[in-house]
Amino acid sequence: xxxxxRAFRIHRIFMAQEFKRMMEYKGxxxxxxxxxxxxxLSNLLFLWxxxxxxxxxxxxxxxxxxxxxxxxxIPKGIDHFxxxxxxxxxxxxxxxxxxxKYLTRPVNTLFHVLxxxxxxxxxxxxIMGVALVCVSVQGISAQWDVFRILAMILMIPFITLIxxxxxxxxxxxxxxxxxxxxxxxxxxxxSDFAKYPAAIYNRFVRNVIxxxxxxxxxxxxxxxxxxxxxxxxxxxxxxxxASVVLMGAxxxxxxxxxxxxESAGS
Amino acid sequence: MITVDxxxxxxxxxxxxxxxxxxxxxxxxxxxxxxxxVRDISFEVAEGEILGFIGPNGAGKSTxxxxxxxxxxPTSGSCTINGKNPTxxxxxxxxxxxxxxxxxxxxxxxxPLRETYGVLKEIYEVPDDRYKxxxxxxxxxxxxxxxxASPVRTLSLGQRMRADIAASLLHSPxxxxxxxxxxxxxxxxxxxxxxxxxxxxxxxxxxxxxxxxDLADIExxxxxxxxxxxxxxxxxxxIASLKAKYGQIRELSFETASxxxxxxxxxxxxxxxxxxxxxxxxxxxxxxVRFNSxxxxxxxxxxxxxxxxxxxxxxxxxxxxxxxxRRLYGQGxx
Amino acid sequence: xxxxxxxxxxxxxAGIQEVxxxxxxxxxxxxxxxxxxxxxxFIWSAVYESGGGGSMSGFTMPxxxxxxxxxxxxxxxIASDAAYVVGEEIRDGTIAMRLIxxxxxxxxxxxxxxxxxxxxxxxxxxxxxxxxxxxxTVLSGEVQFSALSLVLYLFSCVLAYxxxxxxxxCFGFIAFVIKYLxxxxxxxxxxxxxxxxxxxxxxxxxxxxxxVFLFLPFSSLNYTPVMIYMGKYSGARLWYYIxxxxxxxxxxxxxxxxxxxxSVKRLTVQGG
Numbered sequence: 001x002x003x004x005x006r007a008f009r010i011h012r013i014f015m016a017q018e019f020k021r022m023m024e025y026k027g028x029x030x031x032x033x034x035x036x037x038x039x040x041l042s043n044l045l046f047l048w049x050x051x052x053x054x055x056x057x058x059x060x061x062x063x064x065x066x067x068x069x070x071x072x073x074i075p076k077g078i079d080h081f082x083x084x085x086x087x088x089x090x091x092x093x094x095x096x097x098x099x100x101k102y103l104t105r106p107v108n109t110l111f112h113v114l115x116x117x118x119x120x121x122x123x124x125x126x127i128m129g130v131a132l133v134c135v136s137v138q139g140i141s142a143q144w145d146v147f148r149i150l151a152m153i154l155m156i157p158f159i160t161l162i163x164x165x166x167x168x169x170x171x172x173x174x175x176x177x178x179x180x181x182x183x184x185x186x187x188x189x190x191s192d193f194a195k196y197p198a199a200i201y202n203r204f205v206r207n208v209i210x211x212x213x214x215x216x217x218x219x220x221x222x223x224x225x226x227x228x229x230x231x232x233x234x235x236x237x238x239x240x241x242a243s244v245v246l247m248g249a250x251x252x253x254x255x256x257x258x259x260x261x262e263s264a265g266s
Numbered sequence: 267m268i269t270v271d272x273x274x275x276x277x278x279x280x281x282x283x284x285x286x287x288x289x290x291x292x293x294x295x296x297x298x299x300x301x302x303x304v305r306d307i308s309f310e311v312a313e314g315e316i317l318g319f320i321g322p323n324g325a326g327k328s329t330x331x332x333x334x335x336x337x338x339x340p341t342s343g344s345c346t347i348n349g350k351n352p353t354x355x356x357x358x359x360x361x362x363x364x365x366x367x368x369x370x371x372x373x374x375x376x377x378p379l380r381e382t383y384g385v386l387k388e389i390y391e392v393p394d395d396r397y398k399x400x401x402x403x404x405x406x407x408x409x410x411x412x413x414x415a416s417p418v419r420t421l422s423l424g425q426r427m428r429a430d431i432a433a434s435l436l437h438s439p440x441x442x443x444x445x446x447x448x449x450x451x452x453x454x455x456x457x458x459x460x461x462x463x464x465x466x467x468x469x470x471x472x473x474x475x476x477x478x479x480d481l482a483d484i485e486x487x488x489x490x491x492x493x494x495x496x497x498x499x500x501x502x503x504x505i506a507s508l509k510a511k512y513g514q515i516r517e518l519s520f521e522t523a524s525x526x527x528x529x530x531x532x533x534x535x536x537x538x539x540x541x542x543x544x545x546x547x548x549x550x551x552x553x554x555v556r557f558n559s560x561x562x563x564x565x566x567x568x569x570x571x572x573x574x575x576x577x578x579x580x581x582x583x584x585x586x587x588x589x590x591x592r593r594l595y596g597q598g599x600x
Numbered sequence: 601x602x603x604x605x606x607x608x609x610x611x612x613x614a615g616i617q618e619v620x621x622x623x624x625x626x627x628x629x630x631x632x633x634x635x636x637x638x639x640x641x642f643i644w645s646a647v648y649e650s651g652g653g654g655s656m657s658g659f660t661m662p663x664x665x666x667x668x669x670x671x672x673x674x675x676x677x678i679a680s681d682a683a684y685v686v687g688e689e690i691r692d693g694t695i696a697m698r699l700i701x702x703x704x705x706x707x708x709x710x711x712x713x714x715x716x717x718x719x720x721x722x723x724x725x726x727x728x729x730x731x732x733x734x735x736x737t738v739l740s741g742e743v744q745f746s747a748l749s750l751v752l753y754l755f756s757c758v759l760a761y762x763x764x765x766x767x768x769x770c771f772g773f774i775a776f777v778i779k780y781l782x783x784x785x786x787x788x789x790x791x792x793x794x795x796x797x798x799x800x801x802x803x804x805x806x807x808x809x810x811x812v813f814l815f816l817p818f819s820s821l822n823y824t825p826v827m828i829y830m831g832k833y834s835g836a837r838l839w840y841y842i843x844x845x846x847x848x849x850x851x852x853x854x855x856x857x858x859x860x861x862x863s864v865k866r867l868t869v870q871g872g
Contacts, residue, residue: 006391013388021376024417028780035786042794049804050643054651101372103337104365105389106357121783182625186632192639200646205638259339262277263332 010107011115018118029120036124040073043195044132060197063139064227070132071226072194072219075156077126079163084119086164086171091181094174097264110168110254142227151236152226158243159218163191165246166213168254175257178264191215197223214242267473268311268334268441272343275304275329303329305497306343313440314471316463318484318491318505320591326497327477328445334475335365335443347441361390364434368446371430373418379429380414383436390437397436404432407462424455428462435466441473442466448480460486481591493591509584514560518567520580521551528553531574537562626720633672640668657803662739663830664801666732670826671798673728677721678761678821682709683788686772687781696867706769706856713765746831752838753829759845760821766852767817773859776866797823817848 022029047069051062060068093099093113102109137144170187173180194215198206209216217239225235278298304326311317321327332338334345336352336359344351352359365372373382387397405411408428413421421429427447434442444463448456464487466472476488484491484505491508493501501508524530528546533539533555543558557567564582571577648654648661659667686709689695698708729750736744771788778784793799795818802813802823813819824841827833833841 010388013385017374017377017381017385020381021374024376025779027778028783031778031780031783031787035783035790038787038790042790042799045794046799049800050647053656053804054647057650058646098370100332100335100337100367100370103356104335104360104363104372106361106391107389108357121786179625182628182632186628186635189632189635192636193642195639196643196646201642205642261338263337 007111010111014115015118022120032119032121033124033127036121037128038124040125040128043069058197058199060199061140063136064223065197066132067136067140067227068197068219068223069195070129070136071152071223072191073125073129073132075159075218076163076191077122077129078156078160079167080119080122080125082118083114083164083167084122085113085117086167087181087184088117089113089171089180090174090184091179094180094261095178095264099261100263103258103261109258110251114164140227143229148226148229151232152222155222155236155239158240159222161243161247162214162218162239165243165248165250168250169246172250172253172257175254175261178262187213191218194218194220196220210238214238214246217242267313267315268345268347268475270307270309270330270334270343270345272306272308273304273330273333273340273345274302274306274342275326275333275338276341277301277303303497304333304340304494307494307497307499308343309492309499309502311441311473311475313473314467315490316467316474316476316488318488319475319477319494320481320484320491321494321500325495327494330494331443331445331475331477335363336360361437362440364437364439364442366427366430366434366442366444366447368427368444368449371418371426372433373426373429375418377417378415379410379418379421382418382429382433386433386436392437396438400436400438404435407465408432424451424459427451427455427459431459431462435472438470439472441475444474444476444478446478447476448478448483456480456483463487508590514558515556515590516559516564516567516582516584518555518557518564518571518580518582520553520571520577522553522575522577523551524575527575528555531571533557533567533570536570537566630676630724633676637668637672641665644668657801658832659801659803662736665739666736666830667801667826669728669732669735670829671822673725673732674757674760674822674825675798676724677757678764678825679717680713680761680765680768682713682765682768683772683774683785684781685709686769687775687784690772690775690863691779691781695863706766706853706860709769710765744831749829749831752842753825756825756828756842756845759842759849760825762849763817763820763845763852766849766856769856770852770859773863776863792818792821795819796821797826815844817852820845820848 044066047062047065050057051065056062057065089099099109102112105112142148166187167184170180170184173183190209190213193201193205193209198209198216198220201209206216210221221235222239224230225232277300279301280298307326307330319327319331329338333340333352336356339353344353347359347362350359350362373379374385383397383401386392392400405414408431410429410432413425413429418426418429431444431447442463447463448459451459460483463474463476467474467487474487476483478484488505490504491501492499501511503511528548533546534544537544537557539557539561543561545556547554547556555567559567568580568582571580644664645661648656648664653661686695689698733743733745771784774784775781795813795816797813797819802810802819805813814823820841824833824845828838828841
């Protein structure tokens with residue numbers, strides 16, 4: 001209990017520092033938010049043009065596709081907002097030996113790295129995700145009972161951990177190889193598959209993104225339940241299981257990596 | 267206080283066989299070989315001591331320091347501070363120590379310096395009243411007041427170093443590790459930093475482990491040094507004993523009007539001294555002779571010189587530690 | 601003969617070593633980008649299936665596959681980091697050092713970048729063009745390879761690269777205004793991704809919009825070379841689009857010179 005309280009306290013302190021830093025560079029953050037907003041906008045235009053040609057996509061209506069797309073952006077955006085610092089681990093913190101700092105402090109290194117920075121750019125994704133979910137549900141005639149809405153909200157933290165877990169594992173590779181930024185990038189790109197209903201992929205791809213690099217669990221499967229009431233055990237259970245497994249694996253690999261850390265530079 | 271027991275670190279290094287074939291091989295099946303960076307080093311440090319930790323480049327100095335500060339995991343052996351061990355409980359261990367790496371900073375770059383101390387206060391769980399007292403003390407010793415409100419990125423190198431030392435001392439650690447604390451600083455700033463370190467050591471009995479390339483740091487601050495080379499401990503003792511053991515070198519200097527004095531004196535012939543035991547430098551009228559006093563007693567040297575030529579301003583002094591260590595590094599210590 | 605070969609061996613050697621050290625990273629990066637192609641492939645095949653097959657806006661499904669692969673290839677071939685490099689130099693002030701060198705600022709960048717790009721381009725372009733041809737032949741059941749199209753495509757890529765390079769030089773000067781280069785580049789890439797037809801072929805856009813986009817410089821980047829390779833442009837149209845590319849290349853070349861002059865003035869007046 002004391003530990004948790006302390007963790008929150010440290011997190012709050014880091015956040016406060018980050019907001020002060022942001023005030024020093026106000027313009028940057030507007031540029032960052034707009035840039036991520038534009039990336040999403042370009043994808044939306046794509047969907048809009050496509051759906052002007054076809055009635056539905058393999059049985060999914062435009063609203064449903066937009067819902068899945070929007071839903072995938074929310075946990076991705078939260079992960080991006082809070083835990084972006086893992087990219088720096090993969091690209092330069094380990095390579096330059098700057099990781100030393102974390103090891104000389106009486107705080108869990110992973111916790112320190114995760115909470116130290118926030119990335120305001122992510123608001124571009126997050127706001128877009130929430131907006132798309134809100135707009136699209138109005139055109140979907142699903143049963144909107146309390147349980148489904150609650151399920152959707154409660155699933156978000158777990159799904160966020162799927163992103164964070166995969167990022168932690170791939171970032172940890174840097175402890176052995178000095179640099180893993182592009183490994184993170186490659187796995188992160190797999191999350192692009194999560195933007196659309198997994199029904200459009202062939203069986204091989206579907207299995208990969210369900211069981212191996214399970215980004216389909218971040219949006220499509222929960223949506224199957226939320227929109228269509230299908231198989232709650234699998235569609236909600238699997239993402240929760242995956243988040244626990246992946247984050248657990250992330251923590252494990254991270255701590256193995258610390259032992260291999262060679263602190264480059266002088 | 268600190269016990270280092272048979273500390274060892276091995277790294278894997280990928281090796282490539284020469285030539286094109288070797289490159290292709292290493293692409294598909296990289297071979298690695300074991301490199302022992304630190305070879306079973308042991309020493310102890312008493313409370314309140316300032317230990318100079320030295321050695322030539324690549325001797326394994328930073329590897330040792332990084333193991334002592336919990337950054338690197340030793341392959342075998344252990345280091346304990348007050349019975350605590352970094353591999354068993356890193357978090358409680360690092361609370362006992364403060365670390366400053368001269369080439370890096372742990373300050374929050376974009377924010378006013380004051381903010382860094384606010385964050386570190388939380389990280390190290392320093393209570394409010396202790397924090398206030400501590401900051402007052404550090405302010406007094408390191409004179410932070412002038413720049414505590416400025417963003418860290420605008421500080422000069424010397425200011426930044428003072429700020430970093432203060433940051434490492436905020437939680438009143440029992441041991442302070444200073445890795446090249448005066449690197450890149452000018453003479454006056456160096457001197458200030460040394461005085462501050464000395465002050466803190468005296469006042470708080472903080473144990474200090476100091477690595478540096480500037481041997482003046484060592485000479486001014488520490489009584490004892492540990493020297494390592496090629497991963498092993500080659501000397502452990504006081505500076506006085508280092509001088510006694512290796513420092514039989516004396517420096518005789520004088521001014522003379524006679525041309526080619528050195529030539530005329532011919533120390534090497536007269537005393538049959540080898541290269542290792544003698545060096546002569548002439549600059550205009552002044553001559554400096556460094557010689558091994560265990561081979562030729564100082565009195566013989568003086569009387570011979572005074573006999574041979576007319577001199578003014580003659581003096582003999584101990585060679586400084588820098589000279590000794592330079593000779594040791596140069597020879598490769600056995 | 602044997603001796604001559606021997607001279608070059610060390611170069612090959614060095615090249616492979618480079619692959620071993622930092623190209624692994626590059627491979628992961630390219631794999632990441634290739635994944636985006638797969639996503640495109642699946643979404644388009646779902647679209648064609650849902651649309652009942654046939655042709656959409658002049659593209660059949662097999663053609664769309666070729667389009668996706670060629671877009672990926674072209675994007676890689678004409679990629680330029682110039683905006684970032686110029687931006688960084690402006691931000692950290694090293695741009696002032698370029699003033700004292702008696703060579704053209706832009707040209708030094710151009711050759712620097714070409715030197716870095718050429719080996720990887722050859723490594724990636726040749727196998728991918730073969731792959732495209734195999735895909736085309738298998739999907740359509742007949743050999744469609746045209747050496748003329750390939751030559752024109754490569755020529756068009758050179759123009760596209762020059763446009764991209766000089767446009768990026770110009771864009772790099774934005775660092776005088778925006779300090780957050782990464783964000784600015786992200787913004788640029790998002791907009792260009794759409795305007796250049798990377799996200800969706802421009803022929804899918806409403807008529808008027810398509811006309812505007814086709815005239816803008818960004819369609820000259822990826823879209824024109826790909827359309828040329830696919831044989832969609834011929835006769836007068838072909839020469840019109842190549843002419844347009846040449847126009848934009850010249851335009852950004854001149855603009856970059858003007859911006860450079862303006863920034864020299866700024867640097868010398870304000871002292872950096």
